[in-house]
Amino acid sequence: MSGPGEGRDPDLAAKAAYGRLRAAHLHAVRAALEDHIARLDWPRERIEHYRDQRLRALLAHARERSPFHARRLRDLDPSSATVADLARLPVMTKQETQQDWDSIVTVPDLTRERAEGILGQQRWFSYTPGGQQIFSSGGSSGVRGVYVWDWDLFVSFACLAWRMQTRQERRDPPLRRQAKLAVLQAGGPPHASTPLFDVATVAGMDTVVIPASAPFEEVLAAVAAARPTHLVGYATVVGRLARAAAAGDLDIQPVRVSTNSEPLLEEDRQAIADAWNVPVHNLWGSTEIGVAATGCGGGAGLHVCEDEVVLERVDEAGVPVAPHEPAARTLATGLANRTFPFIRYDLGDEVAVLPGPCECGSEFVRLADIAGRLDDDFRYPTCTVPASAFRSVLGTDPRIAEYQVRQTATGAHILAVGSPDVPSLIQAIASKLRRQGLPDPEVQVDVVDGIQRRSVGGKLRRFVALKGTDRGTDPPAPSGSR
Ligand SMILES: [Zn+2]
Incomplete structure (x- = not known):
């Protein structure tokens, strides 16, 4: 089957081919969702038995097919391993996953180079012939990562992202x-977030994708025009929409709200409650591990997805x-990820x-809401620029390995490790800042050999905001977030 114009325009044909496979994938998600919803009512013993069997399957498979893991799992017998035995294995860091990519991946036809090639050539989302999707993310540590989600892994992540909402919806x-x-x-x-969250779970549901990094006025207008019954998105963006609704600038009546990608700050949760008084399903995840914990819309905090991921504190x-x-810190073992x-x-x-x-x-065990990193947003006298404005450029440039953004009075000073095209980078960032409402932004980019990490945990502070006094405006009110 091919649509009008597809034969002449290779981009259109590729997009249509993606759409057909994507439709097949979503049917697989909706089928698997039945099983996932039923798991939410499992007693503890059944959750733990299922988790342990999946752990053994993962360890045995990784030891057989991944040279990286074969070395690490040398002294462990997968056939009798339990969650407690994981403590005998070394920690896997983000730097290692990116440096040792080719010895971690378990399929013969995929390498880091090939994955980068797919990212560089695709004009839209795509599937490999093996049904895999390649994503990239700046992540929270500032190191750019390249990730592969195979067919079954996406089905697992999408079910985890949506099963709590769907269970409540049916009640x-x-x-x-x-x-x-x-x-x-x-x-x-x-970014993986759009394929993961653009999923209709209610019969006859339409979806509309509204890029969240657009200027807020455009987001607001698009949401108003869509008149959604359900919202899913970045926690700060949904919070801002709720404040607009409370102020009379947005007239929609959603019945359910889902937040992700950023910590859900108490101020945003409160704004959503004030504006719409609807259940909020918060989600904690990452491109690496997928969905780690989800809010049920009832009790506090987030339920760990113990059937698909093992978390160790x-x-x-x-x-x-x-x-x-x-x-x-928290260590995660993804039970559904066989390819990487x-x-x-x-x-x-x-x-x-x-x-x-x-x-x-x-x-399923619950976690308290994940603490926020309030300093990730830059507040200028005329506007607030979300970290995503920088991340969408810096976190996805294959020539940038690591970066740090320091707020200045009139713009930003960026340190980048790698070999970026500096003039075009400055132009791209300045354009983002102008679109967010910062007039005449001054952007400086320095290419450096390395960036000083924090002594505790070795984490990179990616976004360094000016203190309230430095930027000539009041600091943000305390959020009350844990
Ligand atoms: Zn609950």
């Missing part, structure tokens, strides 16, 4: 309007700590376990 009275999901994500490649030395003890296994991968974020059962009835 609610049916919607009396045409269901429409407004998707406020990156909007295009190489560890101290500085990588040794697991008890649930009530503070942890230095992540085993004890350092997510960086600190998480705390919530005690007691949840009002929704699910026995």
Whole structure:
């Protein structure tokens, strides 16, 4: 089947081919969603039994097919391994995953070079002949990463992203309007967020993608025109829309809201409650591990997706700590990722376990909401520029390995490791800043050999904002976020 014009325009033909496979993929997601929703009611023993079997399958497969993991798993017997045995394995860092890419990947026809080639050539999202999708992300550490999601992995992630909402939706009275999901994500490649969240889960639901990095007035107008019944998007963008609604600048009546990609700050959660008084499903995830924990819309915090990911809260030395003890960082093992296994991968974020059962009835362990990094937004006297404005340029340039953005009074000073085209980079960033409302932005880019990391945890501080006094305006109010 081919549409009008496809024969002449190779871009159009590629986009149409993507659309056909994507439609097939979404049917697979909706089929698997039934099983995923049922799992939410599993008792503890069943969750743990399922998780342990999947862990053994992952470890055995990784040891057989990934030279990187074969070395690390040498002294572990996958056939009897449990979650507790993971502590015997070394931590896997982001730098390692990117440097050792070709010895981690488990399929013979995929290399880092080939993945970069796909990212460089595709004009729109695409599938490899093997059904894989290649994504790139700046991530929270400032190191650019290239990732592969195979067919089954995407089905798993999409089910995890949507099963809580869908379960609640089925318990609610049916919607009396045409269901429409407004998707406020990156909007295009190489980010994974749009394919992951542009998923209709209610019968007859339409979806509309609204790129969240556009100037806010454009986002606001597009959301108003879409009249969505459901919203999914960056937490700060959804929060800002809620404030606009409370101020009378946006007239929509959503029945359910889902937030992701950024910490959900208390101020944004409150704004959503004030504007619409609807259930909020927050999500914690990453391009590497996919969806790690999701909010049920009822009880506090986020339920860990224990059936698809193992999280270990560890101290500085990588040794697991008890649930009530503070942890230095979180390690994740993705049970569904067979093509590029992540085993004890350092997510960086600190998480705390919530005690007691949840009002929704699910026995999946809960975490407190993930703490926010408030300093990631730059507040200038005339406007606020979200970190995503920089990240969308710097985090996806294959010639930039690592970067740091320092706010200046009139723009930004950027340190970049790699070999970027500096003049075009300055132009791209300045254009982003102008679109966010900063007049005559001054952008400086220095190519450097390395960037000083924080002594604790070795994490890079990607965004360094000016203090309130330095930028001549009041500092933001405390958020109350943990
Ligand atoms: Zn719950």
